[in-house]
Amino acid sequence: xxxxxxxxxxxxxxxxxxxxxxxxxxxxxxxxxxxxxxxxxxxxxxxxxxxxxxxxxxxxxxxxxxxxxxxxxxxxxxxxxxxxxxxxxxxxxxxxxxxxxxxxxxxxxxxxxxxxxxxxxxxxxxxxxxxxxxxxxxxxxxxxxxxxxxxxxxxxxxxxxxxxxxxxxxxxxxxxxxxxxxxxxxxxxxxxxxxxxxxxxxxxxxxxxxxxxxxxxxxxxxxxxxxxxxxxxxxxxxxxxxxxxxxxxxxxxxxxxxxxxxxxxxxxxxxxxxxxxxxxxxxxxxxxxxxxxxxxxxxxxxxxxxxxxxxxxxxxxxxxxxxxxxxxxxxxxxxxxxxxxxxxxxxxxxxxxxxxxxxxxxxxxxxxxxxxxxxxxxxxxxxxxxxxxxxxxxxxxxxxxxxxxxxxxxxxxxxxxxxxxxxxxxxxxxxxxxxx
Numbered sequence: 001x002x003x004x005x006x007x008x009x010x011x012x013x014x015x016x017x018x019x020x021x022x023x024x025x026x027x028x029x030x031x032x033x034x035x036x037x038x039x040x041x042x043x044x045x046x047x048x049x050x051x052x053x054x055x056x057x058x059x060x061x062x063x064x065x066x067x068x069x070x071x072x073x074x075x076x077x078x079x080x081x082x083x084x085x086x087x088x089x090x091x092x093x094x095x096x097x098x099x100x101x102x103x104x105x106x107x108x109x110x111x112x113x114x115x116x117x118x119x120x121x122x123x124x125x126x127x128x129x130x131x132x133x134x135x136x137x138x139x140x141x142x143x144x145x146x147x148x149x150x151x152x153x154x155x156x157x158x159x160x161x162x163x164x165x166x167x168x169x170x171x172x173x174x175x176x177x178x179x180x181x182x183x184x185x186x187x188x189x190x191x192x193x194x195x196x197x198x199x200x201x202x203x204x205x206x207x208x209x210x211x212x213x214x215x216x217x218x219x220x221x222x223x224x225x226x227x228x229x230x231x232x233x234x235x236x237x238x239x240x241x242x243x244x245x246x247x248x249x250x251x252x253x254x255x256x257x258x259x260x261x262x263x264x265x266x267x268x269x270x271x272x273x274x275x276x277x278x279x280x281x282x283x284x285x286x287x288x289x290x291x292x293x294x295x296x297x298x299x300x301x302x303x304x305x306x307x308x309x310x311x312x313x314x315x316x317x318x319x320x321x322x323x324x325x326x327x328x329x330x331x332x333x334x335x336x337x338x339x340x341x342x343x344x345x346x347x348x349x350x351x352x353x354x355x356x357x358x359x360x361x362x363x364x365x366x367x368x369x370x371x372x373x374x375x376x377x378x379x380x381x382x383x384x385x386x387x388x389x390x391x392x393x394x395x396x397x398x399x400x401x402x403x404x405x406x407x408x409x410x411x412x413x414x415x416x417x418x419x420x421x422x423x424x425x426x427x428x429x430x431x432x433x434x435x436x
Contacts, residue, residue: 037164037165037225038164038165038166038167038168039165039168040164042164042223043164043165043172045221046160046161046163046164046221046222046223047161047164047172047175047176048217048221049157049217049218049219049220049221049222049223050157050158050160050161050176050179050218050221050222051175051176051178051179051182051218052179052214052215052217052218052221053115053119053153053154053157053179053214053215053218053222054153054154054157054158054176054177054179054180054183055179055180055182055183055186055214056122056153056183056211056214056215056218057095057122057150057153057154057157057180058154058177058179058180058183058184058353059179059180059181059182059183059184059186059187060091060146060150060183060184060187061091061092061095061180061184061260061263062180062181062183062184062185062187062188062263062284062288063184063187063188063191063284064088064091064092064260064263064264064388065188065263065264065265065266065267065268065280065281065284066188066191066192066267066281066284067087067088067142068081068084068085068088068264068265068267068268068388069267069268069271069277069280069281070195070200071084071087071138072084072268074200075132075133075134075138075200076135076138079135080392080396081268081392081393081395081396082389082390082392082393082396083135083389084392085264085388085389085391085392086139086143086388086389087135087138087139087142087143088142088143088260088264088388089143089260089264089384089385089386089387089388089389090139090143090144090147090385091142091143091146091147091150092147092260092381092384092385093147093381093382093384093385094143094144094147094148094150094151094381095146095147095150095151095154095381095384096151096154096256096377096378096380096381096384097151097377097378097381097382097385098147098148098151098152099151099154099155099373099374099375099377099378099381100374100375100377100378101151101374102114102118102151102152102154102155102156102370102374103155103156103159103369103370103371103372103373103374103375103377104370104371104374105152105156105370106155106156106159106160106224106370107159107367107368107369107370107371110223110224111156111157111159111160111222111223111224112219112223112224114152114153114156115152115153115156115157115218115219115222116219117149117152118149118150118151118152118153118156119149119153119215119216119218119219120149121145121148121149121152122146122149122150122152122153122211122215123208123211123212123215124145124149125141125142125145125146125149126146126204126207126208126211127204127205127208128141128145129141129142129146129204130200130201130202130203130204130205130208131201153215153218155370155373155374155377156222156370157176157218157222158173158176158177158357158373159357159369159370159373160222160223160224161173161176161357162357162361162366162369163224163225163366164225166361166366167305168305169305169357169358169361170300170301170302170303170304170305170309170354170355170358171298171301171302171305172301173301173354173357173358174297174298174300174301174302174354175297175298175301176354177297177353177354177357178297178298178354180353181288181289181290181297181346181350183214184263184284184288185285185288185289187207187210188281188284188285188288189285190203190206190207190210191203191207192281194206194207239363239364239371239372239375242363243424244363244421244424244425245360245363245364245372245376247417247418247420247421247424248356248359248360248363248376248417248418248421249375249376249379249380250379250417251313251317251414251417251418251421252352252356252376252377252379252380253379253380253382253383254383254410254411254413254414254417255317255349255352255356255380255383255414256380256381256383256384256387257383257384257386257387257410258349258387258407258410258411258414259349259352259353259384259387260383260384260387260388260391261387261388261391261403261407262287262345262349262407263284263287264387264388264391264392265388265391265392265395265403266280266283266284266287266342267280267281267283267284268280268392268395269283269395269400269403270283270338272395272399272400273332273333273338273400274333275335279335282339283338283339283342284342286339286342286343286346287342287343287345287346288346289343289346290342290343290344290345290346290347290350297350297351297353297354300312300316300350300351300354300355301354301355301358304355304358306435307435308434308435308436309355309358309359309362309436310359310418310421310422310425310436311422311435311436312351312355313351313352313355313359313418314415314418314419314422316348316349316351316352316355317348317352317411317414317415317418318415319348320344320345320348320349320411321408321411321412321414321415323341323344323345323348324345324404324407324408324411325408325411327340327341327344328341328345328404329401329404329405329408332400332401332404333400356373356376356380357373359421360372360373360376361373391403394406422436
């Protein structure tokens with residue numbers, strides 16, 4: 001009798017503890033049938049491999065401003081900034097949009113085949129681009145072939161991390177995605193000096209050999225762990241039944257729109273403000289430094305593991321919006337202000353890419369990660385398609401200040417989307433001191 005009473009009291013105590021825990025943390029995860037190692041040599045090698053692949057795929061997106069500025073002064077000088085911008089936009093658009101196909105391919109076959117094929121085609125596109133001279137050649141080699149092959153690298157590389165980490169997914173994803181900014185910094189500096197000293201063709205060949213080394217190491221390290229799915233399909237319409245996913249995807253759309261404008265037009269913005277080409281290059285480098293640094297990726301990843309990805313995303317979007325409207329907009333013509341603004345913007349926007357994968361990963365099962373993330377990127381890709389052409393046209397017609405004001409408005413729309421996503425995770429109750 002006494003034993004039964006103690007057992008009942010123990011069960012009651014456990015129930016209270018569970019209730020207390022659930023009141024402090026919003027449950028936005030679905031039950032998975034698989035446990036994650038959360039570390040170990042193989043798991044961290046997957047992160048290293050993903051780092052290498054993302055340095056090449058997403059890292060190239062961070063050098064778009066260098067290409068945009070160079071083409072406008074050399075091979076494509078007879079074309080408008082808006083027309084040239086479509087080449088970069090198609091590259092980024094296909095890189096993200098085709099995640100809706102590469103995600104399910106990853107779920108069905110694992111990362112090996114998509115990343116191997118993507119590596120071969122991506123390296124080929126860089127070597128071919130060195131021989132390009134006309135608009136359609138750049139569009140086909142870089143925009144189309146580069147974009148398609150990049151999608152076969154990025155989505156499987158990110159999704160494979162979720163096979164090995166769940167509780168520490170934020171920090172693991174942050175480390176891997178830091179590769180995009182490290183690549184952007186290294187490749188921007190290499191391209192700028194190589195194009196001046198070696199010329200366009202050899203600069204791209206040097207870049208191609210670097211990519212070959214990075215992607216070879218990436219293919220050796222990245223691997224899946226869970227059983228593959230037999231389910232076919234591209235866009236998973238089932239995920240749109242989840243209102244949380246809809247609002248997260250809407251926020252990602254606005255975030256990608258801002259990111260592509262900053263990546264592609266910072267050097268052009270510097271020129272519009274009367275600064276030289278070198279200044280524009282270093283503005284882009286500073287932006288990429290903090291996007292991939294401990295501030296831009298790692299701290300946000302650690303924070304998301306402790307306070308929740310929705311909270312972390314909402315806070316960083318709010319901070320970057322304030323930086324844009326309070327610092328960049330009123331005093332954007334002073335170089336002493338522009339450099340700190342680039343550093344602060346990089347730190348803020350750097351969290352968006354890594355936190356996107358974590359936010360989506362918290363809404364779906366591990367074995368569905370590729371398809372859900374690919375679908376999210378599919379919607380976000382339309383922001384990347386129109387960002388540089390519209391931003392470039394706005395920069396030419398309305399001037400740099402109007403462009404910054406529009407970016408501030410897009411930040412506000414992004415913030416509203418993630419706040420509503422957070423609200424829906426809490427079942428439409430406003431609670432602030434809670435992990436979401």
